[in-house]
Amino acid sequence: MQSIPHVDMRRYHDNFDAFTQDVGQGYEKYGFIALTQHGVDTALIERALDTCRELFALPDEVKKQYHRPGEGGARGYTPFGTEIAKDAEHVDLKEFWHVGREVEGTPAYPQLLPNVWPAELPKFKDDMLAIYEALDKLGNQVLDALAVYLGQPKDFFRDKVNNGNSILRPLHYPPIIDEDTPSVRAGAHEDINVLTLLVGSREPGLEVLAKDGSWVPVTIIEGAIICNVGDMLQRLTNHVLPSTTHRVVNPPAPYNEKSRYSIPFFLHFNPDVMITPLESCITAENPQRDEPITADDYLMQRLREIGLIKD
Numbered sequence: 001m002q003s004i005p006h007v008d009m010r011r012y013h014d015n016f017d018a019f020t021q022d023v024g025q026g027y028e029k030y031g032f033i034a035l036t037q038h039g040v041d042t043a044l045i046e047r048a049l050d051t052c053r054e055l056f057a058l059p060d061e062v063k064k065q066y067h068r069p070g071e072g073g074a075r076g077y078t079p080f081g082t083e084i085a086k087d088a089e090h091v092d093l094k095e096f097w098h099v100g101r102e103v104e105g106t107p108a109y110p111q112l113l114p115n116v117w118p119a120e121l122p123k124f125k126d127d128m129l130a131i132y133e134a135l136d137k138l139g140n141q142v143l144d145a146l147a148v149y150l151g152q153p154k155d156f157f158r159d160k161v162n163n164g165n166s167i168l169r170p171l172h173y174p175p176i177i178d179e180d181t182p183s184v185r186a187g188a189h190e191d192i193n194v195l196t197l198l199v200g201s202r203e204p205g206l207e208v209l210a211k212d213g214s215w216v217p218v219t220i221i222e223g224a225i226i227c228n229v230g231d232m233l234q235r236l237t238n239h240v241l242p243s244t245t246h247r248v249v250n251p252p253a254p255y256n257e258k259s260r261y262s263i264p265f266f267l268h269f270n271p272d273v274m275i276t277p278l279e280s281c282i283t284a285e286n287p288q289r290d291e292p293i294t295a296d297d298y299l300m301q302r303l304r305e306i307g308l309i310k311d
């Protein structure tokens with residue numbers, strides 16, 4: 001594995017069948033693809049990244065006012081040193097802000113909590129909601145292709161994610177002050193959700209675990225959006241599509257003195273969707289791996305494991 005396959009998003013419109021194969025085969029092999037020609041405005045992405053720099057540059061006392069510990073980090077700010085990768089010994093070297101689906105009126109599900117916005121940076125709301133919407137739309141198009149690849153109707157996922165508790169997570173990895181730290185920027189983990197779309201980082205560090213056990217740096221052409229399979233899609237497809245382990249390593253000097261910023265979008269199922277392995281993915285060679293579970297129960301179980309919910 002050299003790096004992850006690139007898929008041209010224009011084929012969604014021009015040659016959907018070919019697009020379906022590109023996406024499905026890329027995921028079956030690697031669990032990760034990079035989307036090019038995706039139609040998400042570069043200026044929008046750049047603006048969002050610049051706004052994130054301004055957000056995380058706010059004083060710690062200001063940011064901490066927006067921390068909601070009782071909500072499992074579901075909305076607002078989560079300070080440096082909170083999240084820990086499943087089964088890891090040391091916390092990650094990152095701080096982040098969670099933006100959820102913006103709902104007018106009564107939400108379809110109680111999990112769709114109101115967003116938390118920083119009064120000190122009014123443009124944050126508009127910039128984050130614009131990128132949230134663009135990535136949600138793009139993710140739905142990738143799911144259209146996956147549905148067909150998996151032998152389902154093209155719109156199979158649409159009504160299963162339309163009110164999902166999908167989360168945009170602007171992330172900041174500060175400069176590494178203690179070079180001997182046992183922590184890494186993001187410890188090896190799999191994403192919990194259905195699909196992750198990742199915009200950003202201008203700085204290196206993201207690596208994926210190849211099937212031969214080696215760590216492969218993710219190198220993509222500029223402007224491409226990384227899109228990977230999460231655990232919920234792995235469960236639904238009876239592990240035919242793998243949720244690939246990845247991490248963000250601490251860079252060597254002098255890059256360790258620089259911050260790193262990225263913005264993943266975690267696309268989720270609606271909370272009451274039952275994640276039952278698809279019949280088309282169960283065979284004699286690949287018998288059913290997991291029991292059915294609702295998206296919300298599964299999420300709660302996993303948030304406990306990564307330290308965002310304490311009980």
Ligand SMILES: O=C(O)CCC(=O)C(=O)O
Nearest residue numbers: 186191201206248262264
């Ligand atoms: O910052 C990155 O490039 C990846 C972040 C990530 O994997 C995550 O937050 O789940």
Ligand SMILES: [Fe+2]
Nearest residue numbers: 189190191246
């Ligand atoms: Fe991740």
